[in-house]
Amino acid sequence: MGKLDLSRRSFLKASVLAGVSVYIAPMGSRAFAALFEEKILTPVQWDAANGQAKFRIDGIAKVTGSKVFARDIRATDMPHWPQQQSHAFILRTTQADRRYEGFDLSLLGDELKPDRVVTADDLTRDGLIFPAFYGDDMLLPPGKTPAYLGQAVAILIYHDFARFRFAKDKLKFQNQVIRYGGETGPLERDPWGTFRFVRVGGKTPYDDDIFSSLKDAPVFPSMMRKHQPVWPDGVEHGKLDEQGMFHAGQIQQELDHPSADWLVMEREYNTQSIDTAALEPDNANCWYDAATQSLHMVVPTQAPSEVVDSAVGMVAKCAFPVKNLFIHPCYTVGYGSKDHFNVPFYGLVCAMYADGRPVRLANDRYEQFQTSLKRHAFKMNYRIAVDKNTGLLQSFKAEMEANGGGRCNFSPSVAMVGATAAQSIYYFPKNDLSAVAVASRAIDAGSARGYGTLQSMAATEMMVDEIAAQLNVDPIDFRLKNGLRSGMKNTQGAVPAGAIRVDDVLQKAKIHPLWVNRAKRKAEFEAAHPGKRYGVGFACVQKDFGTGAETSFAKVEFSADGKVSLQHTAAEIGTGVSTSQAIAVAKWLGKPATDVHVAITDWPDLPVVTSGDPYMMSQADQDKLAANPRWSPGYASPSSATNSAFYFTHSTREAARVVFAHGLWPAAMAIWSQGGGGGQAAPLVVRIEDARWVDGKLSAAGLEALPFEQLAKKAHELGLVTGATVHVFNRWQWTESDFEIDGSVERLPLDG
Incomplete structure (x- = not known):
């Protein structure tokens, strides 16, 4: 192995974390020059007159197929790495209602036996503990019921591609590979997180709230019973959570026994567990060099710093001494699926057991659907009250269930954000919004773009349209009447920062020809095309962006x-x-x-x-x-x-x-x-x-x-x-x- 190139382009030395020196490397000299910025990025073509770029700096590389991702990197592309590339794939359970009792590789025969098999016993013996964020049993030991469909049980490592490819094909879709014991039913667990936001506003939208999450406190369950939240008793002058439940009870009473002037609508909405369909499936290529006690990781990630911190935590106390950690973050496609995903750490494990060879772990498209982070499935029960005379929204009660799947990941905050964003562009004088992120045997769900709000706001928009139809008012006029204006409080009692420009958007939409002429075009199209339908819908939403830190x-x-x-x-x-x-x-x-x-x-x-x-x-x-x-x-x-x-x-x-x-x-x-x-x-x-x-x-x-x-x-x-x-x-x-x-x-x- 040649001497490390210590140029700035090769790597930058970071602080020492937990006794491990961390280096962030933009791919090393040879790979960097051949594959990355200097070859695939085009300087910005600048139109100074209007202050715009003519195309993205990676645009030519994207449309010509020459853009390089982490998935494209092999050991031969990396300077100072051994040139022989090893490969790995993961065995996973396909049932989650009976005990896992081990696996059987007899289908492979002697010819396709893996060069190394890694199981939970290896991780326990060698002190390789995954970051706490990801939960327990990253490789499931025998005798336990899988927590979810697709839970990993073993990693199979091959030192040549041909045997790896044949073995992977041989085992895929073969039910006899994983052995199961007696039926136990799916695991039952407490929710990953539970939240409730109650607000009762003042006389006007600008007055102090009588009660709100910001002014007083969110409401949390007092306990769990049979894995369901038990809420505090409502007491008007009790503790803060008891006060919140008192007001929630008042809101419930008004919806159950509404004024004659109110229209109260109740609807249930459901969304699926959805794959983010990132065009680069999850992957990692890692090499552990025992001679220099160095770990090298080529990873696609939305969060390079998180990978650094978590990887350092994994290796700091394990049986494999690591003094130097080299992280090579690459271009990727994520949209949530590569934010706090676990594949980099499975890649780390592969490297430790590969006899000094670099190991590539890369999902094929089936494995990506089977295992990658999903958009949460939501169940939503909404009740909205509106004054029939004024057309003003009065009250909003929502009960949401976000299916977090088998691992917690970001499910608590996704459920919370889904609830807090459900109001969208509207002002509600009163609300009681609850959200629970349930643990289930579904595939893990994480921080997909929208973060729970696509689910909750879409439901709100459908309901608002239906209310407008029942009131026989124009859907955009109804939205204009109920829009949240600057200075008004949201469902948590907070005043959104900046100028709220709901009116501008709605007024422009209202005069758009597509909207103005929708009835006429519908009649003309359907007369000219028997058996076909024409329609124009409308929705307008808003949410915060950023994480608050x-x-x-x-x-x-x-x-x-x-x-x-x-x-x-x-x-x-x-x-x-x-x-x-x-x-x-x-x-x-x-x-x-x-x-x-x-x-x-x-x-x-x-x-x-x-x-x-x-x-x-x-x-x-x-x-x-x-x-x-x-x-x-x-x-x-x-x-x-x-x-x-x-x-x-x-x-x-x-x-x-x-x-x-x-x-x-x-x-x-x-x-x-x-x-x-x-x-x-x-x-x-x-x-x-x-x-x-x-x-x-x-x-x-x-x-x-x-x-x-x-x-x-x-x-x-x-x-x-x-x-x-x-x-x-x-x-x-x-x-x-x-x-x-x-x-x-x-x-x-x-x-x-």
């Missing part, structure tokens, strides 16, 4: 010859974040970044440390930790929760703003003070807010427009700021801090 790094710098580079913690999962962040710097630098690197998780320029739970920590604990200026409540968010649309862009733009304010602008002032390019001296007063970029040139107050390249050269000559690394944190508001730059103190919306 968003955080990221960004580094923006420019060279003396005017080349702009960007590094970011965001992972590219098919959303175009690499392009959008390249463009984001143009607001301050007048041009997009041409050298873009994403999924960077090590930041030696800005050594931020984190600890504690950003959602649960007390103010006292936070104040104590914040005494360390390097501390933040979070390190780096995964690419999820639509965070690239706003949260990731903030860090990019703020880094660019620092570079502009302390690099390009003083460089421009220096040039203008000397007469500028056109011999025109600067006027007496020139302010930074007068700055304007036009066609890649900077001007202000009518001064000579200066090309970016000229400014960059001057900034470097004068030793001004030519690069900035920033860290940001948002808990529904940006952290602000004071920074000393060039001798003056500035307050910026950054925490590093």
Whole structure:
């Protein structure tokens, strides 16, 4: 094995975690040059007139089929790796109502026997414990009933592809491979999470609430009985949860015995367990080098930092000594299915038992449907009351059940978010929304895009349409009458931030020809096409985005010859974040970044440390930790929760703003003070807010427009700021801090 290339492109050294040195490697020199950014990414084709990119920087690679994903990587692509690629697949149970009693590989004969079989006994003996987030029995031991359909029981490793391929085909769909004992029925377990949000508003939507989750408290079960939540008794002046249940009881009474002026509608809605259909099935390619005590992992992931932390935790105390962990995050397609998914850690296990060979574990399409994280199936019972005279919504009661499947994953928060978003664009004076994430034998469900809201909001929209029909009012007019306006409270008693623009959207939709002429077009189409139907429907929804603890790094710098580079913690999962962040710097630098690197998780320029739970920590604990200026409540968010649309862009733009304010602008002032390019001296007063970029040139107050390249050269000559690394944190508001730059103190919306 050759000596490791210690260039910046090869890897970046991170902090030591639990005694393991972590390295984040953008694929190493040979693979990086041959397969990744330098070959497949095209610099942004910038239309400066309208501030848009002509196409994504990975667009040509995507349409020509040359874009490279983690799934495409083999050992031969990786410098310093052994060249022989091993392969693995997982044996899984297909029944979850009887005891698992082992497996039988006799179908393979001697010729197709695996080179190594890994079972639960191996993991127990060698102390390889999966991250607690994923739960118990990642390989099920004999004698237990599988918790869910498709639970893994063993990993089969082969050191050559042909035998691997034949063996996998030989065992697929063969029921006799897994042995079962007596019938036990499916496991019965308590729900993964249970929530209830009760609100009774004041006299107007803008008055203080009588009771709400934000003002008082959410309601939680007092206990579980037969795996079902038991809610507290309702007491008007009791404890907070008892008060909440009192108001829930009042809401129930009003719906059961409504006023003559009310229309009360009750409906039940169901959604399926749905595959996210990521075009890159889950995979990992990992190698454990015992000689140097190094573990290398090529993984597709939306959350590189989570993989780092979890992998370190797995190897820190196991029987296989690991001093160095190399993580190679790659481009992928995720949309939730690769956020806190378990395949990287099965890949880690494969590497430990492969006799020093790299092992590739990669789902085929059937295995992906059988095992990948799903969108939760929801059962929803809704009751909505509306005043028939005024057309105003009065009350909303919902009971939701999200099927979390066999492992918890993000099911509690998915159920919670589904409930809190069910109101969509509407204002309800009263509500009682409950949600339970049940444990079942279904396939795991996780953080699929929408995070429970697609299920709950779709049901709300169908019901609102039906109510409008019963009231004989236009569906859009009905929505306009009941829209949540700025300053109104949502179903938890919180006032959504920013300007609510429901009216703008609805008014535009109302005058659209497709809507205005829908009845006429329906009649004409159906007369001309017997046996066919024509219809136009309408729905309008809104939800929050982000997780409530968003955080990221960004580094923006420019060279003396005017080349702009960007590094970011965001992972590219098919959303175009690499392009959008390249463009984001143009607001301050007048041009997009041409050298873009994403999924960077090590930041030696800005050594931020984190600890504690950003959602649960007390103010006292936070104040104590914040005494360390390097501390933040979070390190780096995964690419999820639509965070690239706003949260990731903030860090990019703020880094660019620092570079502009302390690099390009003083460089421009220096040039203008000397007469500028056109011999025109600067006027007496020139302010930074007068700055304007036009066609890649900077001007202000009518001064000579200066090309970016000229400014960059001057900034470097004068030793001004030519690069900035920033860290940001948002808990529904940006952290602000004071920074000393060039001798003056500035307050910026950054925490590093």
